[in-house]
Amino acid sequence: MSELPKTFDPAAIEAHWYPHWEQAGLFRPDRPQAEPWTIVNPPPNVTGSLHIGHALDNTLQDILVRHARLQGKDARWVVGTDHAGIATQMVVERQMAAKGEKRTDLSRQAFVAKVWDWKAESGGTITGQLRRLGCSMDWSDERFTMDPGFSAAVLKVFVQLHREGLLYRDKRLVNWDPGLGTAISDLEVETREVSGSFWHLRYPLADGSGFIHVATTRPETMLADMAVAVNPADERYTALIGQQVRLPITGRLIPIVADDHADPELGSGAVKITPGHDFNDFEVGRRAGIEARDMLNMLDAQARVVQTADGLIPAGYLGVPGNDAKAPMDARRMVVAALKAQGFLVPHVDKDGVEHDAEPRRIQTPYGDRSGVVIEPWLTDQWYVDAATLAKPAIEAVRSGAVKIVPKSWEKTYFNWMENIQPWCVSRQLWWGHRIPAWFAEDGSVFVAETAAEAQAQAGEGVALTQDEDVLDTWFSSALWPFATLGWPDNTDPTLGGRYSNDVLISGFDILFFWNARMMMQGLHFMQEVPFKTLYLHGLVRAADGAKMSKSKGNTVDPLGLIDRYGADALRFFMAAMESQGRDIKMDERRVEGYRNFATKLWNAARFAQANGIAASATLEPPVATLAVNRWIVAETIACVQALDLAFADLRFDGAANTIYQFTWSRFCDWYLELIKPVLQGGAEGGDETRAVAGWVLDQILVMLHPFMPFITEELWHALADPAHPRSNDLIVARWPMADARAIDPAAAQEIDWLIRLVSEIRAARTELNVPPGARLPLYVRDASAATLARLTAQDAVLARLARVDRIDGDAPAGGALQIVVDEATFVLPLGDVIDLDAERSRLTKAIAATEKERDALAGRLSNASFVERAKPEAVEKARTDHSEKMAEAARLHAALGRLG
Structure with missing residues (x-):
């Protein structure tokens, strides 16, 4: 045995063992005859760095991977990074801006080449940080969503979905980020409560018989109003349904329509409808028979007011020269001034009887999480996936139990979203990403194909084609992660057969719809099989006071700093012990420190073992025991294995962590080692038996604790090895203990418990x-x-x-x-x-x-x-x-x- 240092130093151990495991190929699946076990890592952004949410997510995954490997399964953890279209393009553009350059100074091809250069130089930060956490990923087969093989899968899926009528081009409202100049997903929208106003307007009836009152937080959008809606059951307006109002300022006539969207209990019960600039209004407009192509769009890509129903803003209109674009707030001031001047603005009277143009309100406003600008609902032509059709098999997969969601409480949310799913916008106005494989002819015809040559063949010779400038939403490609990483569609990976369906997927609940559900939709459609059998959704890691972490609040926690202070094992154990099936975790650095102390206690127990001649066990089976204390600890060990097996089966990470913690600290260190001191140090009979049993139990502890604390357990596994019986393998590929109930002696257990x-x-x-x-x-x-x-x-x-x-x-x-x-x-x-x-x-x-x-x-x-x-x-x-x-x-x-x- 190599004598253990007196002081436990996590950093030195971590720096030694991770490179050893990786270089020895111990993360690769190499047991072709064994039961396959596969998990895919939610691919982090290539621009990212490890945050506390990553630490939780990857710790839970690594616990399961290491446990499966110890069980003798052919465990594979698919790893890679996502090209992160918006985030990556922003990083490179910021670097260019610092040099006084712009993306548009380059050709598209030159800019993409610059992004690839950045990725080669700086795009691997997070993978190194995952190594520090101890993640036993198959790095030899690392994937990237822009790799040639993966890109081929993306193009094939796009073309096939289009051929099947499940992917199409349409004019609809999207979340438009004026700062980035692209459509974005709901996940990239951050809602903030800001101070705003509520304006009350009078719209005159066309026949001059009176007015109808509406209210809005965005008076400038009235320039693109196309209707006023009232509830069909609202008797105040029954006689007005079908009549018209004359839009203030422009004089344009718009109809009064009946729609349940109008709530008789709110305000006047009448609502202005701007289908080109509000998601709810868009649906009202469609129900009223207004085609998307006819809906008015008053904004440009920078969210400036550039046109109204009457075309470009005419000279003198709103007091501005012709063709001048106006920022939204400028347009708002002009519209309000015009409405007031023409008598269409209803003043708000405060509690003191003072009149104001508007009523102050706190307003929920969408912002781009990266650009920081207000997000506009914008009417554009985009590519959409028929998500409702693809969702049906995914819904049935959960209903039938083919996919088990843990915790089960998330099923209701899943069904509600999937059964009301909207078309999925998959195009983005970027240069970095999978360029959409669609080509346009001058007459507007569109040809979708995997290559330009195939598109040209469809169009015919001599037809000039231009490829779509847009790229695909990053979530579109990441939805293919479980099977595109395994060689589909070419099946170039020899291990693909029978290994596509992952045993479990672990992710935060916040990407249930953006990634998890879409993987299920695409996987079932293209592989005719669920992409994972169990979906485990964990909660968020929150600040100590329960608040959501954010950089703006200054309450984020750097997991690498925690690793520096307490070691990766302590942070990992904290994550496992606090993860209680989807409940949010409150960050508590004292608990992390406590688990470092737990590691120190185990270290000192191993040093005690060394000092008293206790070495690694020479057998997998428990040694023969005659002393009650030895029969008791063997039984306690078996009981711990049984409890751990049940906890792993139920994905109870907290239960598993607390089980091994209590057994190690209380039963083994605090009691067993104290109970056997008279035998070991007093020369009493049974010393050899006790040393053999103690060595066997310590071995079982190291194996059971390894998924949670891989570094210290691997170090002790080798340090305790008996030179006469050297270890034949590293702990990472040892054998999980068997819960053999025959080794339990009730009489001995009763005696020692007494x-x-x-x-x-x-x-x-x-x-x-x-x-x-x-x-x-x-x-x-x-x-x-x-x-x-x-x-x-x-x-x-x-x-x-x-x-x-x-x-x-x-x-x-x-x-x-x-x-x-x-x-x-x-x-x-x-x-x-x-x-x-x-x-x-x-x-x-x-x-x-x-x-x-x-x-x-x-x-x-x-x-x-x-x-x-x-x-x-x-x-x-x-x-x-x-x-x-x-x-x-x-x-x-x-x-x-x-x-x-």
Whole structure:
């Protein structure tokens, strides 16, 4: 055995073992005859760096991968990065801007080449950081969504979906980012509450008989209004349905339509409809028979007001020269001024009777999470996938159990979204990404093909074609991740056969629809098989106070900093122990530090083993044991394996982590090692047996703990090796323990559990009664059964050592004594020679009175409805916690007083 250093140094261990595992090829699946087990990593952005959410997600995945590998399965963890169209293009454009350059200074081809150069130079940051976390990914087969093979799969899917009528070009509203100049997904929209206004307008009826009142937070959009909607059940407007109003400023006539979107209980019950600039209005407009091609679009790509229903803004219109574009806020001021001047603005009267142009409001406003500008609903021509058709098999897969969602509570959300799914916009106005394989002829004809030559063949000779400038949404390509990474459609990967369907997918709940559901849709359509059998959705890692982490709040946590301070093993164990099936995790650095202390305790236990001749086990089966303490620890080990197996089967990461933690810290380190010291250090009979059992149990701990704490366990696995029986393999590919119930001895378990209860009771009582730690107490027993007397005889040396008592036969002398009841027996420990009994009774009585006073005061606060309802939730929760603690303390003190006979 190589002697372990006195101090546990995580950094040194991590720096040694990860390169060893990777260079030895131990992350690659190499057991072709074994049961296959596959998982894919949600590909991080190539621009990304490790954040705390990545740390959680990848830790959970690595735990499962390492566990499967230890079970002897041919475990494969598919790894790679996503080309992240918007994020990557922004990074490169920012670098160019710093040099005074613009993307448009280059040709498209030159710019894309520059992005590839950036990727080669700076695009692998996060992969190095995943290594620091200990992720046992198959790096030899790392993928990238812009690799040639993957790109071929993307083009094939696009073309096939188009051929099947499931992908088409359409004019619809999209989330438009004026800062980036592209459509974006809902996931890239960040809603913020901002100060705004609510304007009330009067639209005159065309026949001059009166007005209809509407309200809006965006008065400038009235230039593109196409209708006013009222609820068909609203009797105030029944007679007006079908009539027209004359739009203020422009004079254009628009109809009054009936639609349930108008809520009679809100405002006037009438709503202005701008189908080209509001998602709800778009649907109202379509129900009213307005075709998308006829909907008015008043904005340009920078969200400037450039046109109205009457074409470009005419000279003098809104007081601006012809063809001048106006920023939204400028246009708003002009529109409001014009409405006011013409008498169409209804003033808001505040509580003091003062008139204002508008009513102040807090408004939920969409912003681009990268650009930081306001997102506009914008009417454009884009490519769409018929998601509703593709969703049907994915819905059935969950209903039938072919895909199991954990936790099950997410199923309702999944079904609700999938059953109401909208067409999926898959085109983006970028240069970096998979360019859409569609070519346009001058007459507007479109030819979709995987290559330009195929498109030309479709169009015919002499037809000039121009390829679509847009690229595909990054989520479109990442939806193919489970099968495109495995060589589809060419099946170039020899291990593809039978290995496509992943055993489990782990991801945050926030990408359930953007990635998980779309993988299910594409996988079922193209592979006729679910892409994963189980979908595990974890929660968010939040700040210590429960707030969502964000850079703007300054409450983010750097996982690499935590690794620097406490080691990767401690951070990983924290993530596992706190992950409770989808519930959010509150970041608590003290807990991370606590798990570093746990690793240190294991380290010291291994050093104790080395110092006492305990080495690695020479057998997979538990050694033959005759001593009760050894039979007990073998049974406890088997019970731990059983509990872990159940926790892994149910994906209870917290349950698994807490099981191995309690067994290692409490049963093995705190009790077993203490219980065997008399045998190891006192020359008692059974030393060889005990060393063999202890070495076997320590081996099982290292194997069971390895998925959670891979670095320290691998180090100890080798450090404890007996030179006479060298390890034949690294721990990462060892064998998972078998939960063999035949090794459980109930009688031994009962005996040692009794001993632990007795020692614990004596120790607690000594502490409560202020007995000096070094004082030895006489121990008398009363009413003991023959079985208890036999146990006392067998465990006399251990009891004397751990409880600092000397057993004496006969009756206890009269006088004050500590009394403990365990099962049928009463154990009496006279205290008169050790402490002042009267003083101790007085101390306990005063402590009880003080504690009960605090307890009752807290109970009074909690019974006060005003406090519970009005106080901050954290203050109420603290009061409840304090009350529980005072109740427990009072009970403990009463028990201590009662023990003084």
